[in-house]
Amino acid sequence: MEQKHVTKKVTATILSMSLLTVMAGAAIAPALGIIKAHFSSAPALLIQLIVSIPALLIIITNLFFLPISRHLHTRAIATSGLILYVVAGAGCFFIDDIYLLLLLRALLGVSVGLIMPLSTGLLAYYFPPEQQAHLMGLSAAMNQMGGVVATLLAGMLATVEWNYAFIVYLLGLIALVMVWLWLPDEQLDSSNKRGIPFAPRQLLKFHPSVIGMLLLMTIFFIYPTNFAIISRLQTSLSSEMTTLIMVGLDVVAFFIGLAFGPLMRHFRLSIKYFAPLFLLLGYLVLSLPSLLPSCNTTASVVTVIAGSLFIGIANGVGVPYLNTIASIKGGRNSATTVMPLLSAALYLGQFISPLIVLPLSNLLFPESDIAAPYKVGTIFCLIFIFQVWLTRHFQSLPPQDNHCTTDKKQH
Numbered sequence: 001m002e003q004k005h006v007t008k009k010v011t012a013t014i015l016s017m018s019l020l021t022v023m024a025g026a027a028i029a030p031a032l033g034i035i036k037a038h039f040s041s042a043p044a045l046l047i048q049l050i051v052s053i054p055a056l057l058i059i060i061t062n063l064f065f066l067p068i069s070r071h072l073h074t075r076a077i078a079t080s081g082l083i084l085y086v087v088a089g090a091g092c093f094f095i096d097d098i099y100l101l102l103l104l105r106a107l108l109g110v111s112v113g114l115i116m117p118l119s120t121g122l123l124a125y126y127f128p129p130e131q132q133a134h135l136m137g138l139s140a141a142m143n144q145m146g147g148v149v150a151t152l153l154a155g156m157l158a159t160v161e162w163n164y165a166f167i168v169y170l171l172g173l174i175a176l177v178m179v180w181l182w183l184p185d186e187q188l189d190s191s192n193k194r195g196i197p198f199a200p201r202q203l204l205k206f207h208p209s210v211i212g213m214l215l216l217m218t219i220f221f222i223y224p225t226n227f228a229i230i231s232r233l234q235t236s237l238s239s240e241m242t243t244l245i246m247v248g249l250d251v252v253a254f255f256i257g258l259a260f261g262p263l264m265r266h267f268r269l270s271i272k273y274f275a276p277l278f279l280l281l282g283y284l285v286l287s288l289p290s291l292l293p294s295c296n297t298t299a300s301v302v303t304v305i306a307g308s309l310f311i312g313i314a315n316g317v318g319v320p321y322l323n324t325i326a327s328i329k330g331g332r333n334s335a336t337t338v339m340p341l342l343s344a345a346l347y348l349g350q351f352i353s354p355l356i357v358l359p360l361s362n363l364l365f366p367e368s369d370i371a372a373p374y375k376v377g378t379i380f381c382l383i384f385i386f387q388v389w390l391t392r393h394f395q396s397l398p399p400q401d402n403h404c405t406t407d408k409k410q411h
Helices: 008-021 029-038 044-063 065-071 074-094 098-126 129-158 162-182 200-220 222-234 239-258 260-266 271-291 297-336 338-364 372-390 400-410
Strands: none
Touching (some): 029 044, 029 162, 044 098, 065 074, 065 297, 074 098, 098 297, 129 239, 129 297, 200 222, 200 297, 200 338, 222 297, 222 338, 297 338
C-alpha cells in the first residue's frame, strides 16, 4: 500500500495498539498491595510474578514473531493478539486462584508480544523515513498515555475490590474494533529468508538500537521499582502525592513524545545523547538527599520532583529515538526484523532491572544507604553514554537526500 493511500484512520488504528502495550504490567502495579492482601497465604514471589510474568512471555513471543508473520497477515495477527489481550486481561476479574491468575497473566504477555511489533513496525511499513520520527514520537506518547490512564483507572477500580483493577483491559475492545474496521490485511515481507527470528546477522545489524533499548529500560525501571519506597524515607510526602509524581513522569514523557519530531530535526546530531544524559542527571538529583545529610525536607521534595522530571524527559526521548533509528535502518521489513528485537530488549530490560540492581546496590554501597539503587543507576548511565558514543556511526540518521535511494532499494 502506498503511503498516500494510508488514511488517518489506519494511522490511528496502529497508534491505538501503542496505547495498550504498556498496560501489561503498569495497569496492575497500583493494585498490587490490595492483591497481595487478598492472596495473603501465597508466597511473595507469586505476587511479584503477577507484574513480571507478562514481560517474560512478551520476550519469548517477540522472538517468534517472524515465523508467525509468515503464516498470518497483519489483521489476523492484530485481531488474535487483541482478542487474547481482552480475554486474558479482563478474565482475571473472574479468577480467585493465584495459579490460574498467573496463567492468564502469561497469556496476556503472549498477546502483547503479538501486538507490539505491529504497533511500531507498521509505521515503518507504511511511511517513508522522513515521517518516522514524528510517528514514532506519537507512538511513544500513546504508550505513555496508556500508562497514565491504566495507572489511574486501575488504582480507582482496585479500591472497590481487588479484581476490579483487571476491568481496565477491556480498553482493548476499542483497538479491536478499529482493527476490524480499518487495518489493511497485509502480508509482511522479510529480508530474513531463513526464518530465524533472532539470527546473529539481525542482531549484528541492529545491535546499537537493541543494546541501547536494553540499557535504557534497565536504567529507567530503577525508578518505578524503588521510587515509592525511597521517596517515603527521604520526604514526608504521602503515598497519594508519590503516585501523582510518578503519573506526572508519564505525562512529561507523553508531551516529549508529541514534540519528538521537531526535537529530532533541531538536534539531529546530538539527540542520541539526550536519554542517557537526562537519566544521569535524574539519578544524580534523586541521590542528593543521601549525599547531603543537611538537606531539609523541602529541599528533598524539590530534588524528588526535579529528578522525576529529568527521568521523564529521558524516557520520552529515548524510546522514540531508538525506534526511529531502527525503523529507518530496517525499512519496510522492520515489523518482522528489528521491531520484535527492540520489543524483546525493552521487556528484557524491565524484567532484569530489579534482579541486577538490588544485588549491585548491596554489593557496592552500605545497607544504610537508601539511595543506593539511584547510585547504581548513575553507574549504568555512564555505561549507556559510552555505548552511545561507541556506536555513534550506527545510530546516526541517514542524510535526507538518501531517502529516495533507500526506498528504491527496498522496492
